[in-house]
Ligand SMILES: Nc1ncnc2c1ncn2[C@@H]1O[C@H](COP(=O)(O)OP(=O)(O)OP(=O)(O)O)[C@@H](O)[C@H]1O
């Protein structure tokens with residue numbers, strides 16, 4: 001038995017691959033947070049007046065709020081005054097095209113495996129790249145504009161489409177929704193904005209890559225997706241950060257609004273720096289993601305592959321308001337070494353005949369703790385609502401933990417709610433079986449983990465499924481140079 | 482091809498194999514019979530390189546090299562195959578996918594490139610018909626929800642695909658219906674050649690009517706206590722293991 005644990009320990013102690021720091025000229029404001037900082041951020045971004053008011057209101061509410069403590073994660077208190085709330089690559093002038101972007105920056109994205117140039121030319125994926133706090137490049141914008149699709153950074157949206165931002169910002173996640181959301185509302189520096197007009201099926205994947213580069217900064221991006229009647233969009237975000245000994249805070253907000261018959265697929269491959277083998281450093285990932293199925297027969301689907309971060313606190317939810325609307329949540333969360341993840345979803349059924357599906361796969365290795373926390377609420381108005389939840393945990397070794405916290409709040413008796421949960425271990429017998437067929441243990445673990453996560457990986461767009469599959473293997477293996 | 486000399490093996494400090502000697506030449510089929518708990522599966526596991534079995538004494542040589550030096554996956558790549566008595570289930574991984582990974586590992590070891598998708602498909606078709614396995618079955622998650630007999634048939638299918646030099650079949654016949662037994666045995670016979678050899682562990686003489694062995698051995702109490710030709714199996718079926726035991730004590734007293 002101990003031998004088995006040794007083997008697993010060996011193969012599960014891989015190194016983080018994206019931990020380098022780019023040497024980019026940056027502008028960073030002094031650490032600390034007060035009203036003046038909020039004003040400064042807004043001024044730097046040359047924002048319309050309403051935006052500053054919105055931020056200040058959020059900030060004042062945040063000051064009165066308390067950090068939540070109910071999650072199954074443990075960390076020393078965050079000192080919000082020791083963080084810088086704005087860092088941006090220095091721009092000499094307004095950029096006209098990608099060719100004018102700092103070459104070091106382009107190299108950064110190359111090393112991340114996201115060549116903005118290549119992406120632009122070869123694949124049908126539009127990319128918005130956000131480094132530290134600011135969007136540095138959005139590709140394919142003009143092609144999308146021909147269809148009326150707006151895909152740009154939040155800062156640009158505030159300049160070019162202030163009326164749209166004003167109308168929808170905070171409509172799904174109110175400014176002071178929770179502690180981290182309120183903080184984000186006050187200080188968010190950028191993010192992506194995406195608007196799909198009535199009846200348009202967005203012909204390409206929209207994708208944003210977030211990268212934290214600067215030290216002692218927090219990243220607070222805010223993403224807003226609006227899908228008008230009968231429209232469709234598939235959106236993907238990816239994230240990485242350098243290895244640093246101190247913890248860094250990431251508190252993002254994502255809002256999705258789907259009107260009648262609209263469908264939004266949102267996929268995340270989250271690979272923030274998880275800290276080292278001894279639990280030093282890593283990103284605190286405190287994120288609020290919510291979708292509102294406002295229209296009839298609308299559908300919002302969250303898919304997440306969570307491999308990074310020291311601490312993850314994240315519950316992508318769907319409010320099923322429109323009749324016959326559908327919410328889905330597919331998640332793979334991997335924790336290794338000393339990582340802690342408390343993640344899951346909330347499905348709030350309000351409309352009639354609303355349906356939700358939850359598929360959660362938790363994989364724990366090392367000394368990590370992995371919790372699924374999910375709420376299914378069926379309101380009185382949600383006649384004939386249905387939910388099915390499947391929560392599976394896979395343990396590698398015997399020093400890690402898997403926990404499941406399903407909450408049900410049901411006020412409508414003709415609803416059907418089902419929950420299934422399993423916990424399994426990669427045992428010595430399975431490893432031996434694989435070894436006997438010629439697979440070494442690393443390969444066996446990777447094969448088993450990918451098999452375990454299959455249902456979720458299948459939800460990802462093809463090109464990202466392959467990436468995610470590799471990422472899962474890397475997060476669990478010692479094969480990274 | 483394979484020489485086992487004075488093999489002693491224990492698990493968790495309990496000695497299970499207490500001095501096994503066995504030599505298997507290329508092209509031969511050996512059968513091992515013996516009472517429950519006598520150490521047959523233990524011998525199979527030790528040959529395949531399971532780590533929680535400690536070899537305390539003796540040696541195993543495979544094609545001139547010290548097998549005990551090699552990890553389980555290295556032995557597999559060298560051409561050793563074990564059809565498990567209790568095959569495991571791997572959710573989300575199809576037999577096809579699993580075999581492709583395994584086959585490519587073996588090829589890599591031999592310095593060959595990964596198999597081309599079309600060649601692989603062709604090879605699968607051919608081996609599928611050899612063991613008459615349904616395509617639907619091998620597209621499903623490996624062994625998940627398979628019936629006992631389906632799992633056994635899948636083991637033989639994997640063997641056919643990986644083309645080992647030396648294969649151990651641990652009670653592959655138990656759980657098979659009469660037709661399946663005939664098909665599986667037929668598959669093994671078609672794979673038999675002058676270059677590869679088999680060690681067939683079974684409780685039933687019936688299997689040995691289909692897969693006719695060159696030698697039959699009786700393993701009892703961790704030792705091979707009797708060896709003979711294929712007729713030994715018949716004799717055993719008739720007289721039971723007590724017969725071997727009494728014969729042994731008689732020998733010892735004489
Ligand atoms: N971990 C262990 N600790 C102690 N004894 C063990 C352990 N594993 C196996 N054994 C014992 O070793 C002996 C040999 O087991 P093995 O599985 O090799 O028998 P077998 O000949 O294959 O039996 P069967 O015909 O029932 O398949 C049995 O008595 C078994 O209980």
Ligand SMILES: [Mg+2]
Pocket residue numbers: 521522523566651652
């Ligand atoms: Mg046995």
